[in-house]
Amino acid sequence: MTRFFATPEEMQPDFLVLTGENAQHAKVLRLKAGEEVLICDGEGRECLCAVSDVSDGQISLVVKKRQESQTEAAVRVSVYMAFPKSDKLEHVIQKATELGAYEIVAFPSSRCVSRPDEKSLKKKLERWQKIAASASEQSGRGRVPEVLVLPSYKAALDRAAKADKALLFYENEQSTTLRMVLQSGAYQTVSLLTGPEGGLEPAEVSQAEAAGLQVCTLGKRILRCETAPLCALSAVMYDSGEF
Amino acid sequence: MTRFFATPEEMQPDFLVLTGENAQHAKVLRLKAGEEVLICDGEGRECLCAVSDVSDGQISLVVKKRQESQTEAAVRVSVYMAFPKSDKLEHVIQKATELGAYEIVAFPSSRCVSRPDEKSLKKKLERWQKIAASASEQSGRGRVPEVLVLPSYKAALDRAAKADKALLFYENEQSTTLRMVLQSGAYQTVSLLTGPEGGLEPAEVSQAEAAGLQVCTLGKRILRCETAPLCALSAVMYDSGEF
Numbered sequence: 001m002t003r004f005f006a007t008p009e010e011m012q013p014d015f016l017v018l019t020g021e022n023a024q025h026a027k028v029l030r031l032k033a034g035e036e037v038l039i040c041d042g043e044g045r046e047c048l049c050a051v052s053d054v055s056d057g058q059i060s061l062v063v064k065k066r067q068e069s070q071t072e073a074a075v076r077v078s079v080y081m082a083f084p085k086s087d088k089l090e091h092v093i094q095k096a097t098e099l100g101a102y103e104i105v106a107f108p109s110s111r112c113v114s115r116p117d118e119k120s121l122k123k124k125l126e127r128w129q130k131i132a133a134s135a136s137e138q139s140g141r142g143r144v145p146e147v148l149v150l151p152s153y154k155a156a157l158d159r160a161a162k163a164d165k166a167l168l169f170y171e172n173e174q175s176t177t178l179r180m181v182l183q184s185g186a187y188q189t190v191s192l193l194t195g196p197e198g199g200l201e202p203a204e205v206s207q208a209e210a211a212g213l214q215v216c217t218l219g220k221r222i223l224r225c226e227t228a229p230l231c232a233l234s235a236v237m238y239d240s241g242e243f
Numbered sequence: 244m245t246r247f248f249a250t251p252e253e254m255q256p257d258f259l260v261l262t263g264e265n266a267q268h269a270k271v272l273r274l275k276a277g278e279e280v281l282i283c284d285g286e287g288r289e290c291l292c293a294v295s296d297v298s299d300g301q302i303s304l305v306v307k308k309r310q311e312s313q314t315e316a317a318v319r320v321s322v323y324m325a326f327p328k329s330d331k332l333e334h335v336i337q338k339a340t341e342l343g344a345y346e347i348v349a350f351p352s353s354r355c356v357s358r359p360d361e362k363s364l365k366k367k368l369e370r371w372q373k374i375a376a377s378a379s380e381q382s383g384r385g386r387v388p389e390v391l392v393l394p395s396y397k398a399a400l401d402r403a404a405k406a407d408k409a410l411l412f413y414e415n416e417q418s419t420t421l422r423m424v425l426q427s428g429a430y431q432t433v434s435l436l437t438g439p440e441g442g443l444e445p446a447e448v449s450q451a452e453a454a455g456l457q458v459c460t461l462g463k464r465i466l467r468c469e470t471a472p473l474c475a476l477s478a479v480m481y482d483s484g485e486f
Contacts, residue, residue, distance in 0.1 A: 071463040098470050100462065139464040177486050219343065219486035220314040221382040227341050234477035235486070243420050243462035243478070 002029060003038045003046075005137060005144070011041045016049060016061040026051075026059040037061065042133070044069045044143040069142020075240040076102040079229050080160050080193040082109040082153075082200070083116070088226040093128050097135035097145050099233050100242065102189075104132070105148045107156035111198035116149075125149060153204060154211075160191035161212035168193040168213045169228055170205050176216040178232060182239045190236055194228045245272060246281045248380060248387070254284045259292060259304040269294075269302040280304065285376070287312045287386040312385020318483040319345040322472045323403050323436040325352040325396075325443070326359070331469040336371050340378035340388050342476050343485065345432075347375070348391045350399035354441035359392075368392060396447060397454075403434035404455035411436045411456045412471055413448050419459040421475060425482045433479050437471045 004022045016039060018026070031037065031051050039061065040046040046069050049061035079096045081089065083106055093104050108115050116124050128147040136144045150156045160166050164187035167178065182190075193213060195204075205215055218231055237243065247265045259282060261269070274280065274294050282304065283289040289312050292304035322339045324332065326349055336347050351358050359367050371390040379387045393399045403409050407430035410421065425433075436456060443451075448458055461474055480486065 073462075095470055098464060098466050099474060100464055139466065141464055179481065179484070179486065217486055219316075219480060221341060221343055221384055223341050223382065227338055230473065231342060231477040231480075234474040235481035237462060237474075238422065238478035238481060241422070243422065243460055 001036060001038050002031070003040060003137065003140065005042045005133065006039050008041055008043070011039070011045070011047070014063050015052075016047075016063065018059045018061070019057055023057050023059050026054055031059065036064070040069065040142045042136070042142075042144040044072055046142050071140050072143050073100040073102075073237060073240070073242055075188060075190060075236065075242075077190045077192060077233055077236055078103045078105055078160065078163065079233060080105045080107065080156055080191055081229055082107060082194065082196040082225075083112045083114050084196050084225050085114045090128065090131055092226050092229055093131045093147060094135045095230050096233055097132045097141070098139040099230065100141070100237055101145050101233055103146045103148060104128075105150060105156065105159070107150040107153060109153045109196055109204060110201045112196045113198075121149060153207070156193065157208050157211035157213065160193050163187075163189040163191040165189075166191040166193075166213045167232070168200070168205065168208045168215050169218050169232060170195075170215050171199060171217075171222055172202075173215045173217045176214065178216050178218065178235055179239075181214050181216055182236065187240075192229055192232045192236065194225060194232070197225050244279060244281050245274070246283060246380065246383065248285045248376065249282050251284055251286070254282070254288070254290070257306050258295075259290075259306065261302045261304070262300055266300050266302050269297055274302065279307070283312065283385045285379070285385075285387040287315055289385050314383050315386050316343040316345075316480060316483070316485055318430065318479065318485075319432045320476055320479050321346045321348055321403065321406065321432070321434045322476060323348045323350065323399055323434055324472055325350060325437065325439040325468075326355045326357050327439050327468045328357045333371065333374055335469050335472055336374045336390060337378045338473050339476055340375045340384070341382040342473065343384070343480055344388050344476055346389045346391060347371075348393060348399065348402070350393040350396060352396045352439055352447060353444045355439045356441075364392060396450070399436065400451050400454035400456065403436050406430075406432040406434040408432075409434040409436075409456045410475070411443070411448065411451045411458050412461050412475060413438075413458050414442060414460075414465055415445075416458045416460045419457065421459050421461065421478055422482070424457050424459055425479065430483075435472055435475045435479065437468060437475070440468050
């Protein structure tokens with residue numbers, strides 16, 4: 001079934017009117033009166049609607065049923081990633097969204113080569129949020145994960161530590177595995193924190209432990225900075241019973 | 244410790260002499276007599292060596308200890324991927340290598356848009372094998388996964404079906420999960436088969452079942468063709484106790 005993302009204001013109780021890109025899209029798809037579509041508010045709620053009218057720049061819909069989104073993961077996984085170089089963050093935002101991440105949080109760490117300045121940040125955040133929205137639509141999600149930027153490593157640790165399972169992946173950790181941490185008790189929220197290209201500094205790893213994160217390994221092979229969060233996210237989704 | 248990949252012929256019992264790129268690399272690293280390095284044959288065996296001499300275009304080594312590679316996964320996972328468009332296969336080869344895949348097998352299916360012709364295939368395979376070699380080196384693997392191309396979908400099914408767990412991921416499958424299949428019995432070899440951008444055709448899915456593959460889901464979200472194999476591979480590595 002065709003899915004559209006609407007703004008919260010467009011989500012009216014009985015009748016919906018969509019304009020702009022949605023209306024254009026409806027025209028391209030040649031939607032006809034009577035057809036059913038799914039309208040998502042991007043925050044996990046959706047309604048099944050019947051098309052009542054398609055005209056230039058506007059599509060009118062009658063609400064048939066409201067429901068919680070059926071495609072969101074039960075577990076809320078936050079992906080914390082130290083700013084990587086170039087387009088790697090965009091890659092992670094797209095893939096983590098497909099894989100069901102609840103949010104993606106970028107932050108600076110000592111060895112980050114790339115750090116967007118204050119000026120360019122607003123534009124970049126808009127772009128990143130668009131990538132998340134487009135990946136949500138393509139993967140059939142009912143919620144668009146938020147992309148956040150935190151000002152410091154400490155801010156990232158303090159926020160990440162609040163999850164039921166707060167993990168930091170470190171290539172020099174050899175004994176504690178992701179499995180040990182996940183299977184030590186039930187969880188509904190998970191933070192997965194990974195470093196930039198050059199890795200985290202030993203002092204940063206200690207700081208994370210002090211902040212309450214558990215340091216663990218993702219196995220014997222060294223994963224690139226853009227591979228590690230997606231590998232960990234896939235494993236958490238598997239462990240939590242998503243597939 | 245610095246690692247080099249040597250050819251099987253270079254792997255002599257007591258003394259090794261490396262030339263070409265390895266010798267250049269040793270020069271760049273300014274290796275000195277007495278330093279220890281790890282020489283891998285790319286097939287899972289390695290030896291710990293002491294540098295005895297570095298000269299122009301040649302590095303001589305004394306073997307101190309031979310061992311099986313310590314970084315290979317215990318489980319042998321073969322990633323079967325229907326030819327995707329453009330550089331997606333290269334992306335999957337790089338990432339699957341990092342994640343520990345045993346081999347990557349590409350094959351045609353009905354909805355494949357891109358299929359390399361006989362003429363360009365040899366060159367492409369060389370390029371793909373180089374990507375696997377470089378990702379092996381970067382991730383610290385002792386074995387370079389082989390990249391194979393099979394001539395038909397049927398050939399892929401017949402080969403994939405020989406694994407202890409042979410799985411095909413299909414977006415319309417809703418009940419059988421990867422977990423159910425993996426946890427139904429011990430395994431040492433796994434085949435993970437995924438479709439191209441447009442997915443597999445229902446008839447192809449039935450054909451796979453008839454060939455002995457189990458059809459299962461990767462969850463409620465639609466994954467892109469380059470995301471699905473890496474998600475499944477991460478989950479298998481997690482399930483088999485790699486991290």
